Amino acid sequence: MTETSINSLNIPAFQQDLLRWYDENKRDLPWREDQDPYKVWVSEIMLQQTKVDTVIPYFQRFIEKFPTVYELAEADQQEVLKAWEGLGYYSRARNLQNAVREVVSNYGGKVPDDPKELGSLKGVGPYTKGAILSIAYDQPEPAVDGNVMRVFSRVLRIEEDIARQKTKKLFEDHLREIIPHEDPSSFNQAIMDLGASICTPTSPACLFCPVQEHCQAFAAGVEEQLPVKKKAKKQKKIRYVVLLAKNSSGQYAIEKRPEEGLLGNLWQFPMIPIEEVGEDHTGNWFYDEYGIALRISGKKGELNHVFSHLIWDMEIFDAEVLTDDSDNGRLEFTDPDKLQSYPFPVSHQKIRTYITDDPGNNK
């Protein structure tokens, strides 16, 4: 049924037009300096749901710190999370390190070039598998991401919802026909570059497009209507009380988040949903929750933080720790100038500046 659109594509001409354009216009990116499968892997994980400009500095620092699978395998997870701090989707970092450790222990340190082995690694899904196999190992494997679906939903005028799994499979099937066996690495990267610079989500630059004459959406004037994607539902709001709890030595209480789930194994200032404590500002609830007595003093400010699936509305208070048995319990007490050494999510990095930028705390 979709054979109509694929059959009307002149595949050899499309490949040639695209690759010629790529040869002259490819972006100079740090992970393109060689074909090191480890670096390709790291870059692909970082690039999941993340823009190239955001990734570049993270990638450079990360490779400097962990140049090969061995350094990453041996590193402390907190060190890895610190290198990932601010990049988001932190399970990517945890999964990447787990997978790299498996590569070292089970594959002699060589990133697998077998689709089954590669795809079985933590955090390596269909897209990343195809990207590594094609870019690092020159295998003609499709690597279907949002870019590829946008470009080919237009070229082939495919109007199915790209949020559906079936649609993604449809693109993979098409790509297996279209991808050249000659230089699949350049082909897949060319699609990425085309999607990033020409075939953009809004206002695509069709007049400069090297494959304009192959594009069925352009021919019909519907390129702005594609791809079709179901709308996301809006975020849930959660209100929190956050405490800047200082003990008599001038140290602040922080806690490590649970290993799994949102912001797993990152650190934060103690934080409780207001729903659980009501409008009680005495601090008694804190003793019930953390086993430490404190007195809540002034309100420091409010902060909203937007995630893709929820919103935190945070109220931040100063607090004075009254008990001195700081050793047990969930909390750790840290000097203000040591706070920078822990991986914090961006929301709590902002809260951290309440302390580090406050002249009263510099000592």
Added chain:
DNA sequence: AAAGCGGGGCC
């Protein structure tokens, strides 16, 4: 199939 999982930039 749907939900959970970050953060930034653009409109």
Added chain:
DNA sequence: GGCCCAGCTTT
């Protein structure tokens, strides 16, 4: 405010 971005995992 909504949408998008070189997606994967779990339910």
